[in-house]
Amino acid sequence: MDHLDWRKSSRSSAGSDAACVEIARLPQTTSVRDSKNPATGILTFPTAPWASFLSTLV
Structure with a gap:
């Protein structure tokens, strides 16, 4: 999975x-x-459950 475009939160500092x-x-x-x-x-995770999870964090 190294070929994926991995992204870290913008709130994460190096x-x-x-x-x-x-x-x-x-x-x-x-x-x-x-x-x-x-x-x-x-x-x-499938896209729909992931989006549902994120919506509970807001």
């Missing part, structure tokens, strides 16, 4: 000790990984 995640979007899915240790694994 060199910070904050726990952050990165996301990569595809037409049908969104993948999530740990930004500090990307080799530990990736979670992939």
